[in-house]
Amino acid sequence: MNLEQRALTETDKVKKSKLLTALACRFRMEILEVLHAKQTGHWGGASSACxxxxxxYFHRMRIDPAHPEWDDRDRxxxxxxHASMLLYTVLAHRGYxxxxxxxxxxxxxxSLQGHPCMKKTPGVDMSTGALGHGISVGVGMALAARIHRKDYQTYVMVGxxxxxxxxxxxxxxSAAKFKPEGLTVLVDNNGVQLDGTSDEIMPISPLEDKFQAFGWNVLPKTYDGNNxxxxxxxxxxLDRATSWPKVVVxxxxxxxxxxxxxxKNTWHGAPIDDTSFELAKPELEKAYKRALAEVR
Ligand SMILES: Cc1ncc(C[n+]2csc(CCOP(=O)(O)OP(=O)(O)O)c2C)c(N)n1
Known part of the structure; x- marks a missing residue:
């Protein structure tokens, strides 16, 4: 069995976590390689959410890569x-x-453009790229589930x-008003944007308090999204939390x-030059080897 199949089928939680970690380390290497080869794309935000x-895609969502438009799939x-290369890498290795x-x-x-296109790429549930649209679309998709009496989940990842x-x-x-069942926002809070830190551009903390004030079910802990x-x-x-909509930071x-x-915001979307690539590659390889050693 390859790593993908092992990660998908493992039932022991501790082992599953290690397999998923190894997979993420491998995806990160692959993302860097393609972005370097193509001299385009967004490394920083792809890596933070890897x-x-x-x-x-390898643990949580109810999906069927053979039927990307299955009505009952999670979205x-x-x-x-802009972190499209991460999505493409995961979709490809998940079998789409x-x-x-x-x-x-x-x-x-x-079919793999700079920003995800639902009409071109199997597995892409929504075309995105203009920042700020995702939650609106997520509210609509989750409300559609209610109308069509479906129980699929809708996950929206925002930075x-x-x-x-x-x-x-x-x-x-509006989500606080309509309370769509199945809507979860996942905030990739890496603190850095295109041309500076988030605090320099537009401070948004305390984020959890803001969602709370807007009537959302905010998970009380802030999690390490790279662990x-x-x-x-x-x-x-999330499974224990009962009321909708939900958000995790x-x-x-x-x-x-x-x-x-x-x-560093300078690595948000800069082309990865040869020298930087040669320096970066061994670091990612080392992390992957270390993660692999845990699952042998
Ligand atoms: C409406 C809109 N304005 C500006 C941009 C250009 N842009 C692309 S990514 C980005 C910064 C995004 O920062 P963040 O959400 O923190 O992304 P991450 O660090 O997670 O990659 C900007 C300003 C855009 N894509 N859409």
């Missing part, structure tokens, strides 16, 4: 659509399309850039895994 998106909206396609990222006729957009707060307010044990713990906490590190890129 464990979370891996856990969603995922990557509101921070061939991993060989990843090397065509952003080519003119590729601080999305939450800087007024539209997000209109959607957050698989904590992510799985947060999913259990995950503290993450932008550019996670490459010491000289971590926490």
């Amino acid at each position: 464990e979370l998106v891996t856990a969603l 995922f909206i990557l509101s921070k659509g 399309f061939s991993p060989a396609l990843l090397g065509t990222f952003r080519d003119i006729d590729s 601080e850039g999305c939450l800087d957009e007024g539209q997000s707060w209109e959607a957050i307010m 698989m044990d904590e992510i799985l713990e947060s999913f259990d906490a 995950y503290r993450t590190v932008k550019g996670k895994g490459v010491s000289f890129m971590e926490g």
